[in-house]
Amino acid sequence: MASWNSAIRAAFGEQGPALCLLDLDGTLIDSVPDLAAAIDTMLQQLGRQPAGETAVSHWVGNGADLLVRRALVDGDEQQALALTAAAVEPARALFDQAYLSVLHHATGAYPGVEAWLEQASLPKVLVTNKPRLFTLPLLESLGWMAHFELIICGDDLAEKKPSALPLLHACSVLDIAPQTALMIGDSRNDIQAAKNAGIRSAALTYGYNHGADIAESAPDWVIDNLLQLTVDA
Numbered sequence: 001m002a003s004w005n006s007a008i009r010a011a012f013g014e015q016g017p018a019l020c021l022l023d024l025d026g027t028l029i030d031s032v033p034d035l036a037a038a039i040d041t042m043l044q045q046l047g048r049q050p051a052g053e054t055a056v057s058h059w060v061g062n063g064a065d066l067l068v069r070r071a072l073v074d075g076d077e078q079q080a081l082a083l084t085a086a087a088v089e090p091a092r093a094l095f096d097q098a099y100l101s102v103l104h105h106a107t108g109a110y111p112g113v114e115a116w117l118e119q120a121s122l123p124k125v126l127v128t129n130k131p132r133l134f135t136l137p138l139l140e141s142l143g144w145m146a147h148f149e150l151i152i153c154g155d156d157l158a159e160k161k162p163s164a165l166p167l168l169h170a171c172s173v174l175d176i177a178p179q180t181a182l183m184i185g186d187s188r189n190d191i192q193a194a195k196n197a198g199i200r201s202a203a204l205t206y207g208y209n210h211g212a213d214i215a216e217s218a219p220d221w222v223i224d225n226l227l228q229l230t231v232d233a
């Protein structure tokens with residue numbers, strides 16, 4: 001592969017990280033157009049006003065359950081968390097059905113992602129908060145399954161990002177020391193999960209971070225394109 005940029009080499013050594021942990025939504029793929037279409041279908045089926053892409057982009061990042069909860073209360077976090085499972089369940093069923101039917105209508109890879117995945121020959125693990133039900137067909141349709149040693153989805157383990165658990169699970173399965181791994185993501189959940197795991201992180205500026213600047217989460221590196229990891233700007 002092309003050599004790592006000088007900042008990554010300074011941090012990890014000439015050979016770079018031993019493992020890359022990669023987020024999916026907002027990092028590898030721009031999934032909000034389809035997620036917003038599904039949320040709006042769900043809201044309309046419930047007799048509510050559509051939310052639109054900007055609002056939905058602020059609600060993505062903690063998995064489908066919290067996305068649906070936020071949509072039901074127009075983003076109010078306290079109210080979203082206070083909703084009972086019984087109140088969320090019918091909406092979630094409508095969302096799942098709507099999202100499965102539009103999963104990759106408008107979803108594509110961000111610039112540089114395909115090229116970087118092809119050239120980055122180190123072991124890669126996908127660590128997404130997206131449920132497995134949606135993640136696998138998306139990866140299949142993108143032809144990306146073979147890029148990953150392991151795929152960890154939001155409903156696979158007892159905790160999801162910002163917990164360290166999925167990241168440490170990946171390191172343990174592949175027998176990699178966390179301090180030699182690099183987490184790459186777009187949201188504070190990715191950066192916090194990495195910090196919780198003792199893993200260094202690179203954050204993409206183009207993704208979804210609840211409407212906030214990802215630099216506020218203090219990742220080790222901030223980049224605009226995955227290819228910046230391998231070439232000096």
Ligand SMILES: O=C(O)COP(=O)(O)O
Pocket residue numbers: 023024025026059060061062063064067127128129130131154187
């Ligand atoms: O499902 C979500 O909320 C986002 O998933 P991500 O972890 O791939 O960004």
Ligand SMILES: [Mg+2]
Pocket residue numbers: 023024025026027061185186187207208
């Ligand atoms: Mg993300």
